[in-house]
Amino acid sequence: xxxxxxxxxxxxxxxxxxxxxxxxxxxxxxxxxxxxxxxxxxxxxxxxxxxxxxxxxxxxxxxxxxxxxxxxxxxxxxxxxxxxxxxxxxxxxxxxxxxxxxxxxxxxxxxxxxxxxxxxxxxxxxxxxxxxxxxxxxxxxxxxxxxxxxxxxxxxxxxxxxxxxxxxxxxxxxxxxxxxxxxxxxxxxxxxxxxxxxxxxxxxxxxxxxxxxxxxxxxxxxxxxxxxxxxxxxxxxxxxxxxxxxxxxxxxxxxxxxxxxxxxxxxxxxxxxxxxxxxxxxxxxxxxxxxxxxxxxxxxxxxxxxxxxxxxxxxxxxxxxxxxxxxxxxxxxxxxxxxxxxxxxxxxxxxxxxxxxxxxxxxxxxxxxxxxxxxxxxxxxxxxxxxxxxxxxxxxxxxxxxxxxxxxxxxxxxxxxxxxxxxxxxxxxxxxxxxxxxxxxxxxxxxxxxxxxxxxxxxxxxxxxxxxxxxxxxxxxxxxxxxxxxxxxxxxxxxxxxxxxxxxxxxxxxxxxxxxxxxx
Numbered sequence: 001x002x003x004x005x006x007x008x009x010x011x012x013x014x015x016x017x018x019x020x021x022x023x024x025x026x027x028x029x030x031x032x033x034x035x036x037x038x039x040x041x042x043x044x045x046x047x048x049x050x051x052x053x054x055x056x057x058x059x060x061x062x063x064x065x066x067x068x069x070x071x072x073x074x075x076x077x078x079x080x081x082x083x084x085x086x087x088x089x090x091x092x093x094x095x096x097x098x099x100x101x102x103x104x105x106x107x108x109x110x111x112x113x114x115x116x117x118x119x120x121x122x123x124x125x126x127x128x129x130x131x132x133x134x135x136x137x138x139x140x141x142x143x144x145x146x147x148x149x150x151x152x153x154x155x156x157x158x159x160x161x162x163x164x165x166x167x168x169x170x171x172x173x174x175x176x177x178x179x180x181x182x183x184x185x186x187x188x189x190x191x192x193x194x195x196x197x198x199x200x201x202x203x204x205x206x207x208x209x210x211x212x213x214x215x216x217x218x219x220x221x222x223x224x225x226x227x228x229x230x231x232x233x234x235x236x237x238x239x240x241x242x243x244x245x246x247x248x249x250x251x252x253x254x255x256x257x258x259x260x261x262x263x264x265x266x267x268x269x270x271x272x273x274x275x276x277x278x279x280x281x282x283x284x285x286x287x288x289x290x291x292x293x294x295x296x297x298x299x300x301x302x303x304x305x306x307x308x309x310x311x312x313x314x315x316x317x318x319x320x321x322x323x324x325x326x327x328x329x330x331x332x333x334x335x336x337x338x339x340x341x342x343x344x345x346x347x348x349x350x351x352x353x354x355x356x357x358x359x360x361x362x363x364x365x366x367x368x369x370x371x372x373x374x375x376x377x378x379x380x381x382x383x384x385x386x387x388x389x390x391x392x393x394x395x396x397x398x399x400x401x402x403x404x405x406x407x408x409x410x411x412x413x414x415x416x417x418x419x420x421x422x423x424x425x426x427x428x429x430x431x432x433x434x435x436x437x438x439x440x441x442x443x444x445x446x447x448x449x450x451x452x453x454x455x456x457x458x459x460x461x462x463x464x465x466x467x468x469x470x471x472x473x474x475x476x477x478x479x480x481x482x483x484x485x486x487x488x489x490x491x492x493x494x495x496x497x498x499x500x501x502x503x504x505x506x507x508x509x510x511x512x513x514x515x516x517x518x519x520x
Contacts, residue, residue, distance in 0.1 A: 001168070004029065004106075006074045006098055007087035008039035011115055014143030015085055017043045020064040021056075021144070022172035027078065029071035036070045043068060046144070074098070077105045083168070085137060087115040095119065096127035103128055111161055113137035117188065118244055121181045122154040131156040137165055138185055140451055147174045148450035150185050175450055177443035183248025186439050187451035188241055190458060192255050193429035195238060197422050198226035199258035200485070207411040207418055209278040210288065214375065215409055219419040221372030221455040226422075227278040231271030235278075239265050253484040254428055291407060294397045296390030301327040301338040307352045308472075313343035313368030324398035334359060339392050343368035345469075346420065346476020349413045350381050362388040366396065367417040372455070374399075376406045381413045415480035416473060423461065424473050424486065430458035431491040431502065441503045459502040462492070471496040 001024045005012050008030035016028045016039065030036050047064055050056040084106065086098050099112055112134040114124050125131035136152025149169045153162045162178055169176035179186035198212050207215070213225020230238045239261040246255045264277075271277030280286060302321065306314040322328045329335050340363040342352045349365035352358065365379030376396045380389050393408045411418055430444050439447070445457020454461075462470045470492055477486035495502055 001025070001082045002078075002080045003027070003083045003085060004071070004074075004078060004081045004102075005085045005087060006030070006102070007089075007115075008032075008035040009087065009089075010141055011139060011143065012085075012087035013039035013042050014141060015087060015115070015139055016068060017046055017064075018139075018143045018172060018174070020067045021047075021060070023067070024172075025067050025069065027069045027071045027081065029074040029076075031074060033072050036072065040068060040070045075101050075105050078110075079107055081106050081110050083111045083113060085113045085115060090116065090118060092119050092123060095124050099124065099128055099134065103130070108133075111135070111164065113165065115139055118184070118241065120154075121152045122156065125154045125156055132158045133161070135161050135165060136181065136185070137169075140187070146451065148187070148447055149174050149176050150187065150447070151176050151178045152181050152185055153178070154181050175446060177439060177447045179443065179447075180436075180438040182436075182438055184241065184245040186433065186444065186447045189245055189433060189438075190426075190430050190444060190448050191452050192242060192245055193426040193458070194222075194422060195226045195230060196242060196255060196257065196485075197425035199260055200256075201414070201418055201421060203258055203260060204414060205412060206414045207409070211409055211411065212418055212422075214291075214407070215377060215411075215418045216422060218373035218375035218407065219367065219369055219371045219377065220423060223453050223455075231277035231279060231281070234270045234273055235261060236265050236270045252432075253487070254425070254432065256485055291409075294390075294394050294405075294408065296387075296392070296394035298391075298394040298398050299327055300391040300395060301329050301335060302341055302392070302395050303329050303331075303334050303338045304341050304343075305334075305352070305356060305358065307342040307344040307347065307349075307365070308476075310345065313345065317341060317343055317366060317368070321395065321398065323400045325400075326395050326398050338362070339364065339388060339395065341366050341392065341396075344379070344417065346416045346424075346473040347480050348381075348415050349379050350383075351480065353381070353383075361385045362392075364389065364392045365413060365417060367419050369419050369423070371406075374404050374406050375409060377409045377411060377417055377419060379411055379413045379417050415477050420473060421477065423465075424470070424477055426454075426458050427462040427470055427492070427502070428474060428486075428489055431462070431489040434459065434502075434505075435489050435491040441505050445503065457503075462502040467492060467496040467500065467502055470502070 003019050003024050004027040005016050006029055008028055016026045020026045047061040051058050051061050084102055088094055088098055114136055121136040125134040135157045138150035140146035151162050151165045166176040209227035213227050216222045216225040242257045246257050268274050269277050272281050275282045304314045304318045318328050329338055334340055340358050342365050344365045353360050353363050360383035367377040378393055396408045397405045399405045433444055434441050441459050445460050448454050449457050474488040
């Protein structure tokens with residue numbers, strides 16, 4: 001296939017390298033001739049590096065370079081061009097002008113694709129004489145390494161174009177997901193679950209950014225915490241995406257932005273690129289402060305109370321602490337002086353204290369989510385004694401013989417604690433995407449694991465917990481906080497009631513029609 005790429009910046013040159021290596025002839029062009037030369041040199045250097053590292057043969061690299069055709073004039077007549085990929089700056093007027101001019105010089109058979117990450121594909125296409133020829137083809141940076149591409153049909157896109165683009169992407173070694181033309185498409189939309197909830201936790205002073213990141217990594221198993229991720233992406237970029245998706249979905253509660261970001265953006269606290277974001281960067285930046293050492297009494301007796309109707313988490317905690325040599329007392333009465341540990345699911349420690357008549361000064365919450373690493377989370381209310389909290393932390397840090405001790409995060413009491421709220425939001429936002437049929441469950445999970453690097457797709461993650469248990473979590477968060485951001489989705493509610501997996505697309509009304517009705 002002969003592909004013309006318009007725009008020789010970071011995205012354009014990445015797409016050019018990807019397509020040329022896959023065997024396609026690539027016309028790389030830009031209104032700035034020097035940008036084309038720089039991009040061609042960059043691609044050459046990347047291929048040379050691949051040869052040096054043994055990832056590509058010298059012959060294959062030479063072949064790819066031979067298929068890369070620097071083109072000085074983006075508007076040159078191209079009778080053999082079969083596909084155009086536009087990768088110019090993220091501006092509606094600029095993109096519509098580019099496609100309008102290309103429409104005059106390229107054959108009607110050429111398919112047009114925009115690499116927009118945030119603009120409406122339908123609006124870009126609307127300026128064309130033939131809007132049916134254009135679709136979105138959203139790559140991620142760096143293109144050769146980020147092996148996921150969003151195929152986005154506009155409202156007028158011809159039905160044969162998305163399958164054609166999907167086949168092209170997958171023949172070149174990447175994975176393609178089809179998503180509706182909506183704000184944020186799929187990956188950026190699904191990614192709001194993590195960062196918006198992390199910002200909400202920070203607003204409520206549940207934990208500081210470093211503490212939330214530790215829990216995200218060590219309990220949920222994320223490669224990067226949400227605040228590290230915002231600093232890497234740039235808070236200015238993250239805040240703009242959050243606001244755009246929030247506005248685009250007409251202020252959907254579960255996508256609500258934080259009041260914390262505008263002032264930080266205005267102050268230039270954008271992250272790594274400015275030397276300071278949620279954390280400092282650069283050669284003179286102070287090293288991250290270590291966690292406070294564990295100083296309490298690990299032998300203080302503990303009494304474990306089931307915080308919800310499900311007694312299994314309390315039983316599991318008792319067994320784990322007993323195996324580590326802790327003094328776990330049993331019975332229905334709380335012994336004098338004993339610490340009380342309550343595994344809470346979607347509710348607060350404070351509500352458990354009130355419901356069970358527990359001693360507020362020495363009752364603590366423990367997150368029952370199985371940690372991905374060696375970390376437990378201790379939730380404290382304003383009524384606890386500080387010395388008792390230190391002892392509770394020491395007890396939770398205990399490990400069985402031969403195992404590393406647990407790190408123990410101490411957080412402010414909140415419904416569900418930190419990890420549960422992050423997970424609930426991740427699952428809820430993706431369930432909302434599935435509920436609206438913006439993408440299939442399989443594509444949602446594929447896009448998030450590939451594009452965001454999560455250890456498991458959001459819906460599959462929810463299935464690990466169980467649809468009924470996830471619904472209990474969402475309902476608990478909603479009832480305890482009254483915040484509509486936590487309201488359960490229809491997707492989770494229905495599947496919990498019907499015994500279906502969250503990853504199961506289910507039967508649609510269209511599936512129930514016979515061939516005759518479907519044809520009509």
